[in-house]
Amino acid sequence: MTSSPAELQNFVAGSFVEGTATFENTNPVDGSLVSLIHEADRGIVDAAVVGARAALNGPWGSSTVAERAALLRRIADGIESRFDEFVTAEVADTGKPLALAEQMDVTRALVNFRTFADIISTAGTESFLTDTAGGGTALNYAVRKPLGVVAIIVPWNLPLLLLTWKVAPALACGNAVVVKPSEDTPSTATLLAEVIRDAGAASGVYNVVHGFGGNSAGQFLTEHPGINGVTFTGASATGSTIMRTVAPRLLPVSFELGGKNAALVFDDCDVERAVEGLTRSVFTNTGQVCLCTERVYIQRGVYKEVVAGLVEKAKGLRLGRPGAEGTTTGPLISDKHRVKVQGAFATALTEGAEVLVGGGVPDLGADLAGGSWIEPTLWAGLDNSASVMRDEIFGPVAGLVPFDTEEEGIHLANDTDYGLAASVWSSNIDRAHRVARRMEVGISWVNTWYLRDLRSPFGGSGLSGIGREGGQHSLNFYTELTNVCVAS
Numbered sequence: 440m441t442s443s444p445a446e447l448q449n450f451v452a453g454s455f456v457e458g459t460a461t462f463e464n465t466n467p468v469d470g471s472l473v474s475l476i477h478e479a480d481r482g483i484v485d486a487a488v489v490g491a492r493a494a495l496n497g498p499w500g501s502s503t504v505a506e507r508a509a510l511l512r513r514i515a516d517g518i519e520s521r522f523d524e525f526v527t528a529e530v531a532d533t534g535k536p537l538a539l540a541e542q543m544d545v546t547r548a549l550v551n552f553r554t555f556a557d558i559i560s561t562a563g564t565e566s567f568l569t570d571t572a573g574g575g576t577a578l579n580y581a582v583r584k585p586l587g588v589v590a591i592i593v594p595w596n597l598p599l600l601l602l603t604w605k606v607a608p609a610l611a612c613g614n615a616v617v618v619k620p621s622e623d624t625p626s627t628a629t630l631l632a633e634v635i636r637d638a639g640a641a642s643g644v645y646n647v648v649h650g651f652g653g654n655s656a657g658q659f660l661t662e663h664p665g666i667n668g669v670t671f672t673g674a675s676a677t678g679s680t681i682m683r684t685v686a687p688r689l690l691p692v693s694f695e696l697g698g699k700n701a702a703l704v705f706d707d708c709d710v711e712r713a714v715e716g717l718t719r720s721v722f723t724n725t726g727q728v729c730l731c732t733e734r735v736y737i738q739r740g741v742y743k744e745v746v747a748g749l750v751e752k753a754k755g756l757r758l759g760r761p762g763a764e765g766t767t768t769g770p771l772i773s774d775k776h777r778v779k780v781q782g783a784f785a786t787a788l789t790e791g792a793e794v795l796v797g798g799g800v801p802d803l804g805a806d807l808a809g810g811s812w813i814e815p816t817l818w819a820g821l822d823n824s825a826s827v828m829r830d831e832i833f834g835p836v837a838g839l840v841p842f843d844t845e846e847e848g849i850h851l852a853n854d855t856d857y858g859l860a861a862s863v864w865s866s867n868i869d870r871a872h873r874v875a876r877r878m879e880v881g882i883s884w885v886n887t888w889y890l891r892d893l894r895s896p897f898g899g900s901g902l903s904g905i906g907r908e909g910g911q912h913s914l915n916f917y918t919e920l921t922n923v924c925v926a927s
């Protein structure tokens with residue numbers, strides 16, 4: 440006897456509602472069916488936006504900071520109490536290693552809520568005492584108001600982490616949100632709806648609409664006249680499409696887009712530490728993090744040693760089922776994405792790449808033959824003229840390139856249309872500061888990678904995005920400021 444698959448519905452104005460059609464959510468580990476997803480049509484998206492507006496017009500619209508901070512803490516507690524369910528759901532959608540989902544995705548989700556509960560509780564705004572012409576003073580002070588109904592559109596690589604990175608500050612600031620998770624990873628956003636409802640949020644504060652991008656829920660949401668802003672993480676081209684959609688209404692946008700991130704490894708680095716950090720930065724989450732390194736520039740004195748170390752580490756990665764003993768690396772998110780990554784592998788060969796390790800699809804046996812597996816891959820022999828060194832691949836792959844002088848290394852790292860993240864590996868403190876500051880990116884790490892303080896600015900420039908989120912920067916996006924000037 441076979442059981443019917445689970446069905447995930449949209450969450451609109453406090454209720455779960457069916458869609459007008461369903462689509463399949465499959466597990467990239469082996470291609471098995473995870474669930475059927477109810478797709479939102481224009482009517483359902485409209486009901487979600489109307490529900491969000493109604494919440495803003497109700498008691499939620501006049502909630503105090505203390506009430507909102509308390510709600511965020513209850514949501515974090517709710518995630519914590521259902522931690523294993525979130526991990527299971529995230530792993531089923533993405534195929535990522537269980538330990539990664541536990542230590543990174545779900546842990547960070549509850550930290551996102553707790554951090555923004557703290558930040559909103561202690562946030563101030565500017566005030567100025569202004570001398571007036573008559574010899575008196577005026578008091579200028581700014582007050583924050585919610586932006587309104589915020590559309591939140593997120594991708595599949597870190598589904599819950601990236602969703603809550605936006606939902607937490609949005610709710611902290613008193614907004615109501617309509618979220619559109621990726622069609623490939625709809626589960627944890629839906630589970631979060633239960634947690635937010637059970638934490639006591641008013642109906643309409645958090646809504647979920649499922650579906651695809653163009654001509655589906657994503658487009659219907661960004662086209663809706665009732666939204667007041669869009670925050671989006673995903674492909675640069677999609678950011679551009681969304682920007683065009685909202686341009687006639689001049690809506691504020693916050694975009695965290697792709698990367699073609701460089702690492703600069705200097706002769707004076709701690710080689711063991713650098714190899715360890717670079718391995719994480721290239722291969723974490725099968726290279727599917729916008730911050731992952733795809734270009735590694737290595738000063739000639741340590742080139743051979745670093746390359747040998749990276750190749751050895753790549754060979755040591757273990758592809759396998761998420762919960763299997765020793766698994767370090769999961770599949771890519773989908774066959775569609777694997778086609779893109781394989782395309783880059785083929786292009787690299789025509790562009791002169793020497794494959795140091797990987798370069799193909801692994802044979803993991805019949806059990807995993809239906810999954811979207813790809814080999815961790817390293818290339819030598821390429822320079823910045825190769826398209827695979829310029830375009831984001833978003834897979835477990837990097838090109839390794841030697842350089843001679845500091846100036847040359849900086850030039851190579853900055854020679855890109857993206858501007859998200861960089862890492863600098865050096866034991867010379869002066870050089871480390873000097874070079875890190877010259878990286879034309881939003882986030883420049885020294886002797887580490889993906890070490891986050893959620894109060895610090897996060898985002899990129901160029902094709903990597905518009906604006907910064909994190910700490911005060913999130914508050915700035917999710918609120919409108921009114922300056923009050925009181926003459927005395």
Ligand SMILES: NC(=O)C1=CN([C@@H]2O[C@H](COP(=O)(O)OP(=O)(O)OC[C@H]3O[C@@H](n4cnc5c(N)ncnc54)[C@H](O)[C@@H]3O)[C@@H](O)[C@H]2O)C=CC1
Nearest residue numbers: 593594620621651652653657658673674677696697729833
């Ligand atoms: N964080 C990042 O930097 C990410 C980058 N990517 C890059 O994007 C490439 C394509 O991946 P996709 O899954 O197709 O990313 P995508 O940017 O198309 O999808 C991200 C989200 O945007 C939605 N979306 C797509 N088109 C839309 C539209 N016209 N209006 C409103 N919403 C829309 C999707 O349904 C999904 O929820 C990847 O190969 C990778 O290079 C993908 C995911 C995350």
Ligand SMILES: O=C(O)/C=C/C=C(\O)C(=O)O
Nearest residue numbers: 604672695728729730891
């Ligand atoms: O740590 C974060 O806040 C975000 C990390 C990664 C992304 O934004 C991404 O992969 O898109």
